[in-house]
Amino acid sequence: MDVVFRQTQVTKEGVNKTLEITESHFKALYQNTPYDYFTYNSANLEQVRSFATNDYIQIMVINIDAFRRSFTDPSKETKSNIIHRYNDKLSGYRPIEFIQSTNPIVTYIPETPNDTKQLIP
Numbered sequence: 120m121d122v123v124f125r126q127t128q129v130t131k132e133g134v135n136k137t138l139e140i141t142e143s144h145f146k147a148l149y150q151n152t153p154y155d156y157f158t159y160n161s162a163n164l165e166q167v168r169s170f171a172t173n174d175y176i177q178i179m180v181i182n183i184d185a186f187r188r189s190f191t192d193p194s195k196e197t198k199s200n201i202i203h204r205y206n207d208k209l210s211g212y213r214p215i216e217f218i219q220s221t222n223p224i225v226t227y228i229p230e231t232p233n234d235t236k237q238l239i240p
Contacts, residue, residue: 130228131158134180152176159185161201164214171217179218183227 138156146152154176157166170177185202202214209217 131180131182134228138178138180154178156180159202161185161214164201164206164208167202167214167217168209171221177221179223 135156135158145154152175155173156178157170157180159179159181160166166179170179185200202218205211205213
């Protein structure tokens with residue numbers, strides 16, 4: 120499983136276009152190994168479950184802001200991002216737990232060289 124983090128809408132479109140263009144190349148190179156890619160959408164959490172449970176390669180494109188806010192204080196839980204909230208549609212699990220269970224390969228695509236400085240403490 121692979122998670123691709125991107126910063127902006129422009130980067131998302133570029134990543135999705137690259138995945139679209141290279142799809143036939145990778146299928147030819149790797150004997151039609153099945154894979155799928157999608158852009159994370161908090162309104163469609165079933166994709167997160169599929170990402171974690173399918174037995175073929177999955178690529179999730181996600182904006183870093185989609186999971187940036189997380190609160191451990193239950194009184195503030197409704198202010199955290201959906202990816203950190205428990206969800207009945209996911210058998211009471213949080214979407215982030217499904218992602219964590221895959222031990223994903225994470226790729227970060229910065230807009231500029233300065234963007235990587237945000238990640239380094």
